[in-house]
Amino acid sequence: MFDTLSNRLQGAFQKLRGKGRLSEDDVKEAMREIRRALLEADVHYSVAKDFVDRIRERAIGQEILQSLSAAQQVVKIVNDELVELMGQSQAKLNRSSKSPTVVLMVGLQGAGKTTMSAKLARHLMLTEHRRPLLVAADVYRPAAIDQLQALGKQIGVSVFAPGTSVSPQEIARTALDEARRGGYDYVIIDTAGRLHVDESLMAELTEIDQITSADEILLVIDAMTGQDAVTVADHFHQQLKLTGVVLTKLDGDTRGGAALSVRHVTGCPVKFVGVGEKLDALEPFYPDRMASRILGMGDVLTLIEKAQASIDEQQVMQLEAKIRKNEFTFDDFLAQLQQIQKMGPLNQILGLLPGIGKIKQLQNESVDDRQLKKVEAIILSMSKEERIKPELISKSSSRRLRIASGSGTHVRDVNQLLRQFEDMRKLMKQLSGMGKSMKGLGGPGGGLGGLGGLPGSMKGGPGAFAGGFGKRGKKRR
Ligand SMILES: Nc1nc2c(ncn2[C@@H]2O[C@H](COP(=O)(O)OP(=O)(O)O)[C@@H](O)[C@H]2O)c(=O)[nH]1
Ligand SMILES: [Mg+2]
Numbered sequence: 001m002f003d004t005l006s007n008r009l010q011g012a013f014q015k016l017r018g019k020g021r022l023s024e025d026d027v028k029e030a031m032r033e034i035r036r037a038l039l040e041a042d043v044h045y046s047v048a049k050d051f052v053d054r055i056r057e058r059a060i061g062q063e064i065l066q067s068l069s070a071a072q073q074v075v076k077i078v079n080d081e082l083v084e085l086m087g088q089s090q091a092k093l094n095r096s097s098k099s100p101t102v103v104l105m106v107g108l109q110g111a112g113k114t115t116m117s118a119k120l121a122r123h124l125m126l127t128e129h130r131r132p133l134l135v136a137a138d139v140y141r142p143a144a145i146d147q148l149q150a151l152g153k154q155i156g157v158s159v160f161a162p163g164t165s166v167s168p169q170e171i172a173r174t175a176l177d178e179a180r181r182g183g184y185d186y187v188i189i190d191t192a193g194r195l196h197v198d199e200s201l202m203a204e205l206t207e208i209d210q211i212t213s214a215d216e217i218l219l220v221i222d223a224m225t226g227q228d229a230v231t232v233a234d235h236f237h238q239q240l241k242l243t244g245v246v247l248t249k250l251d252g253d254t255r256g257g258a259a260l261s262v263r264h265v266t267g268c269p270v271k272f273v274g275v276g277e278k279l280d281a282l283e284p285f286y287p288d289r290m291a292s293r294i295l296g297m298g299d300v301l302t303l304i305e306k307a308q309a310s311i312d313e314q315q316v317m318q319l320e321a322k323i324r325k326n327e328f329t330f331d332d333f334l335a336q337l338q339q340i341q342k343m344g345p346l347n348q349i350l351g352l353l354p355g356i357g358k359i360k361q362l363q364n365e366s367v368d369d370r371q372l373k374k375v376e377a378i379i380l381s382m383s384k385e386e387r388i389k390p391e392l393i394s395k396s397s398s399r400r401l402r403i404a405s406g407s408g409t410h411v412r413d414v415n416q417l418l419r420q421f422e423d424m425r426k427l428m429k430q431l432s433g434m435g436k437s438m439k440g441l442g443g444p445g446g447g448l449g450g451l452g453g454l455p456g457s458m459k460g461g462p463g464a465f466a467g468g469f470g471k472r473g474k475k476r477r
Contacts, residue, residue, distance in 0.1 A: 002256035002294050008037030009295060013075050022074070027059045030074060042226035042257025047085070047264045055081055079291050085260060086287035091269035093120075094216040094243055100133070100179040100187045102212045106205055106240065107220035108232060109193035112248030112274055114144060116220050117190040118151035119274060119282040124186050125157060133184035135175040136161035137168040137208065138192040148190055155279055158182070168192070172208045187212070197232060202239040209240060216243050218271065221258055223247045229258035230265050237266045248274035251281065259290065328425055330387035334379045337372060374409060378417055381406035394418055 012033035016026060031052050038048040058077045095101050103120065105113045121132040134152050136159060138144040145161050152159035160175045172189055179187045189208065194201050209217060219242050221229045236242060245262050250273045263270055270285040319336075322328050379387065381403045386392050393399045393414070404411045 002041065002254070002259075005037055005041040005256045006294055008040065009034060009078065012037065013078075016074055022059065024060060027056060027074075030059075031056045034078065038260070041255040041260070044227065044230045044257065044261035044265060047261045050264070051081060051085060075295060079295055082260075082291035082294060083287045085264055086285075086290055087263045087269045088287055090284055090286045091244060091271050092284075093124075093271060096215040099185040100176065101185065101216070102176070102214045103186060103188045103216040103218060104205070104209060104212070104214040105188065105190050105218055105220055106236060106242075107193055108197075108222075109195050111193060111220045111222045112246075113193060113220045114138070114147050114151065114190050115277065115279075116218075116246055116248060116272075116274055116282075117148065117188045118155060118157070119279050120272070121152070121157045121186075121188055122155045122279050123272075123282055125155070130186050131184045132157055132186040132188055133175065133179045133182065134159045135171060135187055135189040137171045137175075137189050139164045139166065139168055139171070140192050144190075144192070151279065158184075168204055169207050169211055172212050176212060189214075197235040202236075205240055217241065218244050218246050219266075219268070220246045220248060221262065223250050223254040223256075223258045223273075224252055226255060226257050230261045233262050233266045233268075237268065242266060242268045244268055244271040246270070246272045246274065247285070251275040256294065326425065330379050330382055330390060330421070333421065334376065334387075337376055337379075374407075374413070375417060377407035378403060378409055378414055390418055390421060 012030050015033075016022065016030055019026060034055065035048055035052045038051065039045060043051075055074075055077050058081075059074055093101075093103070105117050105120075107113050117134055121134050124130040124132045134148055134157055136145045136148045138148075142164055145164065149159045149161060160171075160178050162171055162174065166174075168191065175187055175189065178184075189212070191205060191208065192201065208214070217240050219233060219236050221233060223229070225232070233242075233245065245266065245268050247259055247262070247270055250259070259270065259273075262268070273283050273285050275281045275283055319328075319332060322332060382393065386399065386403075393403065397411075400411050400414045404414050407414075
């Protein structure tokens with residue numbers, strides 16, 4: 001996600017590294033690069049300009065924090081401003097004081113409204129324990145109704161679909177009755193789209209809004225549409241009072257412009273993002289996490305939440321204790337490896353980790369889940385004793401040879417794994433210290449347990465870290 005932007009920004013910061021104090025020229029140069037990076041990422045030019053102006057002012061004016069280097073200061077300022085630009089805190093779905101809450105999904109054709117409707121229904125049902133009703137109000141194409149019905153079936157959510165002979169306005173009206181009768185507390189209305197902004201569609205949507213007094217009007221935007229996204233958002237916002245935006249297809253090769261501009265231009269918060277075609281590919285939008293992803297600091301919190309879903313708490317506590325005592329072994333590593341494989345496609349997971357965005361670029365080859373299998377094979381070829389005391393292997397070339405042939409790999413693969421395991425242990429020790437302090441701040445259950453690392457590509461490629469465990473920090477600060 002946003003790889004090019006991340007790289008360009010990191011390039012700009014790189015030039016500031018090693019400088020004790022920033023001269024005005026340094027700042028100017030860095031700002032030029034940041035501005036260029038934003039424009040290339042399809043950030044709206046007025047947004048880019050404002051953004052850079054604010055950073056320049058803060059970087060020159062200072063705010064000098066003695067404890068930070070010049071480059072760190074600029075990174076911090078850029079981070080703060082990115083968070084500000086994207087809306088500070090996570091914006092939740094509106095909820096009506098009286099049931100049902102009506103959510104109207106609007107947007108251009110192909111933006112992902114129907115998919116997102118189903119994703120939201122699933123999310124409401126599974127994480128908020130609500131009873132959503134999906135409503136098929138795109139009556140212009142029978143296929144659209146079938147599509148929603150199929151999705152509803154997949155997730156076990158009822159779909160209200162009177163058919164193509166009833167007007168969307170009438171469907172919306174009767175859907176509310178149906179929801180009250182059936183005890184549904186959310187009504188998610190999937191509407192028709194057009195290829196372009198179109199007056200008759202706007203009129204229809206406005207009427208549906210009036211009929212249902214929608215509590216939430218979510219504009220669904222395809223993040224790949226770049227600059228256009230802003231124009232579209234602006235149009236929709238003028239006609240309908242949007243209450244939020246959903247960005248879809250952030251899993252694709254999007255440059256990030258829409259994510260960065262849309263809030264500034266419409267004043268509407270981005271509430272969710274879609275990161276895949278599957279119905280669980282939905283994430284709440286956290287401006288702070290997105291900012292650190294863009295800056296290549298990874299997104300440890302999202303990762304932890306993902307891990308949370310697939311990891312047993314008891315195990316996490318045991319692991320934390322081990323990391324603290326520096327007793328982490330290859331057996332634990334193997335257990336992590338197996339957990340990670342449950343978490344989802346490795347590429348996605350890796351992108352969430354600090355520094356990985358950068359490493360991946362070095363290789364420009366996607367990390368392959370087969371590499372995990374290779375690492376697994378190497379560990380499985382170690383004896384019980386070796387797994388607990390890796391130094392036994394480091395000291396003995398015959399052990400290394402045995403393990404390599406046992407796992408069908410090369411000695412250099414074994415060596416690399418050993419090295420990376422050592423590095424990882426060090427990293428984990430640092431992170432577990434961080435975990436403790438976060439826990440102190442974050443209240444009960446808060447804290448980052450630790451991060452596991454494992455070699456990404458064994459072919460002499462960069463070591464990529466994967467894995468992360470921890471109990472969720474309810475509050476970040
Ligand atoms: N990769 C990816 N594809 C998506 C995402 N959301 C929707 N799609 C795909 O985009 C296409 C259009 O989606 P659809 O929900 O029918 O759009 P609508 O016309 O606005 O209702 C479908 O092929 C979806 O599978 C997403 O977050 N990521
Ligand atoms: Mg649709």
